[in-house]
Amino acid sequence: MTVADVARSANVSKATAARVLGGYGTVSDKIREQVTTAASALGYRPNELARSMTTGRSGTIGVIVGDIENAFFSLAVRGISDSARNAGFNVIIANSGEELQAEKSAIDLLIGRRVDGLIVTPSDCRESDHLSDAIRVGVPLILFDRTIPALQVDAVTGADREAAIAATRHLQDFGHRQIAYITAKEGAVGEFFTNEYQLPTSSVLGRVEGFLATQSANGVLDAHQLVRLGATDQKHTDAVVSHLLNGSAPPTAILASDSLVGLQVLRSLHALGMSVPEDISIISFFNADWTTVTTPPITVVDQPVYEMGRLAAERLIARIDGSGGPAEHTRLQTSLISRGSVGRPK
Amino acid sequence: MTVADVARSANVSKATAARVLGGYGTVSDKIREQVTTAASALGYRPNELARSMTTGRSGTIGVIVGDIENAFFSLAVRGISDSARNAGFNVIIANSGEELQAEKSAIDLLIGRRVDGLIVTPSDCRESDHLSDAIRVGVPLILFDRTIPALQVDAVTGADREAAIAATRHLQDFGHRQIAYITAKEGAVGEFFTNEYQLPTSSVLGRVEGFLATQSANGVLDAHQLVRLGATDQKHTDAVVSHLLNGSAPPTAILASDSLVGLQVLRSLHALGMSVPEDISIISFFNADWTTVTTPPITVVDQPVYEMGRLAAERLIARIDGSGGPAEHTRLQTSLISRGSVGRPK
DNA sequence: ATTCGTAAAGAGACCGGTCTCATAACGAAA
DNA sequence: TTTCGTTATGAGACCGGTCTCTTTACGAAT
Numbered sequence A, B: 001m002t003v004a005d006v007a008r009s010a011n012v013s014k015a016t017a018a019r020v021l022g023g024y025g026t027v028s029d030k031i032r033e034q035v036t037t038a039a040s041a042l043g044y045r046p047n048e049l050a051r052s053m054t055t056g057r058s059g060t061i062g063v064i065v066g067d068i069e070n071a072f073f074s075l076a077v078r079g080i081s082d083s084a085r086n087a088g089f090n091v092i093i094a095n096s097g098e099e100l101q102a103e104k105s106a107i108d109l110l111i112g113r114r115v116d117g118l119i120v121t122p123s124d125c126r127e128s129d130h131l132s133d134a135i136r137v138g139v140p141l142i143l144f145d146r147t148i149p150a151l152q153v154d155a156v157t158g159a160d161r162e163a164a165i166a167a168t169r170h171l172q173d174f175g176h177r178q179i180a181y182i183t184a185k186e187g188a189v190g191e192f193f194t195n196e197y198q199l200p201t202s203s204v205l206g207r208v209e210g211f212l213a214t215q216s217a218n219g220v221l222d223a224h225q226l227v228r229l230g231a232t233d234q235k236h237t238d239a240v241v242s243h244l245l246n247g248s249a250p251p252t253a254i255l256a257s258d259s260l261v262g263l264q265v266l267r268s269l270h271a272l273g274m275s276v277p278e279d280i281s282i283i284s285f286f287n288a289d290w291t292t293v294t295t296p297p298i299t300v301v302d303q304p305v306y307e308m309g310r311l312a313a314e315r316l317i318a319r320i321d322g323s324g325g326p327a328e329h330t331r332l333q334t335s336l337i338s339r340g341s342v343g344r345p346k
Numbered sequence C: 001a002t003t004c005g006t007a008a009a010g011a012g013a014c015c016g017g018t019c020t021c022a023t024a025a026c027g028a029a030a
Numbered sequence D: 001t002t003t004c005g006t007t008a009t010g011a012g013a014c015c016g017g018t019c020t021c022t023t024t025a026c027g028a029a030t
Helices: A003-010 A014-022 A029-042 A048-055 A071-086 A100-112 A129-137 A160-173 A202-217 A234-245 A259-271 A305-320 B003-010 B014-022 B029-042 B048-055 B071-086 B100-112 B129-137 B160-173 B202-217 B234-245 B259-271 B305-320
Strands: A060-065 A090-095 A117-120 A141-144 A154-158 A179-182 A253-256 A281-285 A299-302 A329-332 A335-337 B060-065 B090-095 B117-120 B141-144 B154-158 B179-182 B253-256 B281-285 B299-302 B329-332 B335-337
Touching (some): A071 A305, A100 A129, A154 A202, A160 A179, A160 A281, A160 A335, B003 B014, B003 B029, B060 B100, B060 B305, B160 B179, B160 B202, B160 B299, B179 B202, B234 B259
Parallel strands (some): B117 B141, B141 B154, B179 B253, B281 B299
Antiparallel strands (some): A299 A335
């Protein structure tokens, strides 16, 4: 059923029917009535594809997240969706699985679908060609959770450095010196942080830098040796954790880079018979729902993720609507929620 | 940059350029080379909108879930996405928030976007007009997790009745008679199950029926009074749980209808100072990741959600490709994972 | 040399909307 | 009565692809 069909049935021209159905131009009440009844009788549904092809606007924003199963991202997606729906936009979600190649093809796909704008969590902050392509084509872009220093583009992230500093200080205040930082970034068991090229995402890098600076300020100069990679799944996390605890200078506290790592580390510790916080303390990034029901509940770095999503969408929509000005990087403050998973070192 | 631009730059006709760029028809190697270099020099990107408008296929399937933040659904979405990507389809996700109105407008939106097929978790199994509309328009449809009896359409669900029977038996085996079943479906505090119109989703209804039948078989005839609604959020769950425990015949065990309810119930019990499984036993539907890190870990009904998603997508794609035959309802078996949250009643 | 078959290229209609421009109708002002 | 302005409608181009139909070129077979 097309406008032409409706027009024929209502005995008006295609243009007039289109005016009624599309809600533009001026039409007399009589004709409007005529067309709408014909339309509903025929069960007319507008073809949004055709509509957005002529208008050049799809009313859709594309979102590319690292992992939709991660509660961090699904919360962000809700923030984005709520905000977008409010402004009359729809959202298409794509999953990159934190893989650059998937991210690239997702961007191609979404630009092909003529989204009006993009929100992306770049999986690799050192690769930005595909993103600058998008910008060159004229698609407004907002980076989410991570920045790309080489790219002059809007970004909405957490204040990762400050968050790590606060978390590290919290542990130091309890007397911890040997603190491990564990992240899921690809890496061999036992591999520790030596240079920034190991960490492709700016958020993790920022946290690690904050952690190292705070440890260094406390006189711990080899802290980087306890920044461990490779907690990609339960098996690898088990290996990373037991390697840490069997090392020459085992940590008395662990900082988990996100809630998935936090959960896995917790399982590893349970498996090794360690109790929290008596044997070891733990702080996790992201206030995941499960962190309140463990024994003890977990002290977390609370990131305003929903708000970050909301803000990213608002910024994007402003750009779509033609708001100018230089690229802005908004960093949202985090807070530490102290629960029971941090104690004094043995 | 359009095919016409590329054609002009490569000194060939629009039709020939389109043949190269669209990968159809026959073109000589020389011309192909000419066109592809021109295309990449100009940074040509196909307009998928235009493409799918002419072909009538968008290569996209639409998925409408109740709540993307619910791990049950995000796992299902991954199953669907993996399967769809494999077959060359992309996925658009929409959130209904379990609200019929949002579900309707999401369906309108997706059909307007000319998705090739739909996977829907119907928020209300008694309302099916919008879904039969979709079918009438010719969009293949698969129901996910829930069926609509009035509608002859493919569905992929869990074996909910059997799952509830197994879980209830498990509790009975430990000696429980007073067992409560708690669901998030809208309802007042203290409201219990009296008729099936209170439960708009077939999956929950199936579980409740299985539960009641099993209790009845064990000689508990007023089991329906312990089927409680209204565990929509933490506050309401707290109220529902304390109302239950302060009632005349407090339950010695609780069946939680999904992992969100399970988590909330656990928090409520903690808040009331009840310990699991000494004071009360608990089984939750869905093997959520957090269920292994609580103390004790939670006994769950493990639903093969990823597999359900995969299957739904495969069935849908088969229908899109014109596979005929009557509507099929696939029920996937669940299994009970016994952990530490079930003990003997006091 | 003629005929035929096939591969390669072009011309132009088409999908279903939007939107510009032209035209018709009508009432008010001169 | 003529002129003007405004509103309501129609005709048709356009968006960027696909695809059918036609024409041309070329090699093989007769």
